[in-house]
Amino acid sequence: MKKSLMLVLTLILTFTLAACGQNNTAKNNTSGSNGGNSTGSELSGSILAVGSSALQPLVDQASQKFMDLNPKVSIQVQGGGSGTGLTQVSGGQADIGNSDVFAEEKLEAAEAGELVDHQVAVVAMATVINPDVNVDNLTKDQLVQIFTGKVTNWSEVGGNDQAIQIINRPSSSGTRATFEKYALGTKTEDLKGAIQEDSSGTVKKLVSETPGAIGYLALSYLDDSVKEVKYEGVEATVDNVANGTYPVWAYEHMYTKGEASEVVKAFLDFIASDEVQNADVVELGYIPASQMQVKRDVDGNITK
Amino acid sequence: MAQSGGKKKVQPHIIEEWTGKIYTSLCITFLIVTIFSMVFFVASKGLSSFFVNGISFGEIFGGTQWKPDGEPALFGALPFIIGSFSTSILAALIAAPLGICAALFMVEIMPKYGKKYLQPVIELLAGIPSVVYGFVGLSVIVPFYRDIFPGQGLGIVAGATVLSIMILPTITSIATDALSALPPGLKEGSYALGATRWQTLYRTVLPTTMPALMTGVVLGMARAFGEALAVQMVIGNAPHIPTSLFESTSTLTSVITLSMGNTVMGSIQNNVLWTLALILMAMTFIFVFTVRWLERRAKR
Numbered sequence: 001m002k003k004s005l006m007l008v009l010t011l012i013l014t015f016t017l018a019a020c021g022q023n024n025t026a027k028n029n030t031s032g033s034n035g036g037n038s039t040g041s042e043l044s045g046s047i048l049a050v051g052s053s054a055l056q057p058l059v060d061q062a063s064q065k066f067m068d069l070n071p072k073v074s075i076q077v078q079g080g081g082s083g084t085g086l087t088q089v090s091g092g093q094a095d096i097g098n099s100d101v102f103a104e105e106k107l108e109a110a111e112a113g114e115l116v117d118h119q120v121a122v123v124a125m126a127t128v129i130n131p132d133v134n135v136d137n138l139t140k141d142q143l144v145q146i147f148t149g150k151v152t153n154w155s156e157v158g159g160n161d162q163a164i165q166i167i168n169r170p171s172s173s174g175t176r177a178t179f180e181k182y183a184l185g186t187k188t189e190d191l192k193g194a195i196q197e198d199s200s201g202t203v204k205k206l207v208s209e210t211p212g213a214i215g216y217l218a219l220s221y222l223d224d225s226v227k228e229v230k231y232e233g234v235e236a237t238v239d240n241v242a243n244g245t246y247p248v249w250a251y252e253h254m255y256t257k258g259e260a261s262e263v264v265k266a267f268l269d270f271i272a273s274d275e276v277q278n279a280d281v282v283e284l285g286y287i288p289a290s291q292m293q294v295k296r297d298v299d300g301n302i303t304k
Numbered sequence: 305m306a307q308s309g310g311k312k313k314v315q316p317h318i319i320e321e322w323t324g325k326i327y328t329s330l331c332i333t334f335l336i337v338t339i340f341s342m343v344f345f346v347a348s349k350g351l352s353s354f355f356v357n358g359i360s361f362g363e364i365f366g367g368t369q370w371k372p373d374g375e376p377a378l379f380g381a382l383p384f385i386i387g388s389f390s391t392s393i394l395a396a397l398i399a400a401p402l403g404i405c406a407a408l409f410m411v412e413i414m415p416k417y418g419k420k421y422l423q424p425v426i427e428l429l430a431g432i433p434s435v436v437y438g439f440v441g442l443s444v445i446v447p448f449y450r451d452i453f454p455g456q457g458l459g460i461v462a463g464a465t466v467l468s469i470m471i472l473p474t475i476t477s478i479a480t481d482a483l484s485a486l487p488p489g490l491k492e493g494s495y496a497l498g499a500t501r502w503q504t505l506y507r508t509v510l511p512t513t514m515p516a517l518m519t520g521v522v523l524g525m526a527r528a529f530g531e532a533l534a535v536q537m538v539i540g541n542a543p544h545i546p547t548s549l550f551e552s553t554s555t556l557t558s559v560i561t562l563s564m565g566n567t568v569m570g571s572i573q574n575n576v577l578w579t580l581a582l583i584l585m586a587m588t589f590i591f592v593f594t595v596r597w598l599e600r601r602a603k604r
Contacts, residue, residue, distance in 0.1 A: 086568055195540040197537075
């Protein structure tokens with residue numbers, strides 16, 4: 001008895017694993033055909049959203065709400081970084097690809113052209129330093145000199161005599177790309193002795209504990225353990241970001257391949273609705289896309 | 305016989321025999337297919353940076369500059385290879401004496417207390433998730449080193465310290481097994497010649513079990529070499545060859561975990577990360593072969 005049970009279990013396991021490869025395409029088909037068939041208002045189908053760990057908390061929370069409203073819809077949210085999100089949506093394995101950067105910055109032009117961009121929120125970043133460092137404001141020039149290793153002591157930028165310790169992100173990170181593009185205006189190299197961490201929590205911990213440390217964090221991570229520095233005299237606040245005076249911010253993108261199916265479209269509309277924008281988005285420390293008084297394109301050109 | 309009795313009922317034990325055979329062969333086939341497809345997958349992705357993107361072997365294995373986004377892009381993996389080797393060798397150097405002495409204590413000196421208290425505690429270390437080790441390293445070991453040594457505390461030594469605790473159970477349990485399997489006559493003979501306990505341990509027990517002890521150390525090193533999360537949290541991840549043990553550096557695993565999610569599949573950056581994974585896999589093979597070789601020597 002036991003043996004045959006084991007045998008059956010093993011076979012089931014084998015076939016489930018073998019079927020996994022086709023699972024995603026099958027899912028896409030169902031959600032697509034559901035879109036065509038549904039006559040009533042009730043949505044059904046499944047959505048797979050992959051990518052950007054910076055955007056994941058928002059998509060996660062919104063998907064829970066959406067599933068409560070539409071019990072027949074199942075949404076799976078996975079992290080894995082912007083590159084993974086873009087790859088998976090472009091390859092058709094995921095319905096939605098979350099990314100911190102424009103698809104054009106990572107993918108080939110042809111692949112990026114197939115994707116439709118949905119900008120759901122804005123994330124702003126502030127330069128943070130160890131609370132013991134006696135500096136309140138840094139200009140773009142000073143930041144460039146610090147992050148390129150030309151200035152290595154806080155006394156050179158108006159602080160006490162202490163060595164500067166850079167806590168950076170890995171060169172492939174979307175957060176670092178945003179910081180370099182909009183705060184520094186130039187790409188920087190990895191300096192010898194600089195520290196690289198990918199998780200915002202670790203960056204915050206290291207900046208708060210390491211003497212003379214400097215790093216950058218999304219506004220949602222700021223608290224008393226690190227000291228926020230003004231950029232060119234401008235404080236990183238929601239208002240300053242929204243009216244365009246504080247430049248270090250990036251869109252959070254949710255990409256679909258071509259036109260979204262009905263259920264995916266409904267979910268994206270739900271995230272763009274006031275219900276989520278004014279509640280979850282603000283609550284989780286993002287800035288609602290609807291509040292932005294300026295727009296920015298992929299080349300960084302700002303329009304009012 | 306079987307052909308003549310066409311209606312003859314097949315014995316139940318024959319059915320069971322065949323069920324078992326089919327079941328095990330299915331499992332084995334599945335396992336072999338999995339292993340070979342893993343190796344094939346990593347190898348095909350890892351080799352594509354050489355054959356598709358045209359990066360030379362020399363650039364990856366000999367280059368000291370890692371600038372995947374730079375102009376021109378440079379993919380020197382030597383700092384990571386050095387980082388991985390120095391961290392895991394240092395971790396083994398710290399953990400091996402501790403683990404072997406703990407095993408000697410548990411088997412030869414105080415078997416009762418050792419087996420009852422020390423062994424469960426050391427085995428407990430194996431069950432702690434690596435993120436916990438990383439966090440403890442970041443919260444306790446890094447500030448400690450930062451206070452007493454120059455530098456920021458993040459670096460090879462912090463990584464090796466965390467790893468040495470992680471590989472302690474591997475080394476200890478293999479050493480314990482090796483020492484317990486020693487024929488008692490060997491020690492009795494030594495005592496009969498008038499040797500003290502220390503002389504017996506040092507001159508007889510340790511040399512006899514040395515290949516088995518080394519197996520434990522190599523297995524521990526293999527684990528240290530492949531460990532990603534805990535090391536990534538405490539090593540600093542700067543892509544440079546360090547000049548001091550307390551300077552930020554990277555290992556192969558920490559570079560892969562930091563960058564894999566941020567790069568797009570099929571791009572040069574991503575392919576080079578797979579090449580690093582291929583190097584890791586090749587190292588694992590070398591470790592496994594070393595262990596096999598040591599075991600063969602131990603049996604002789």
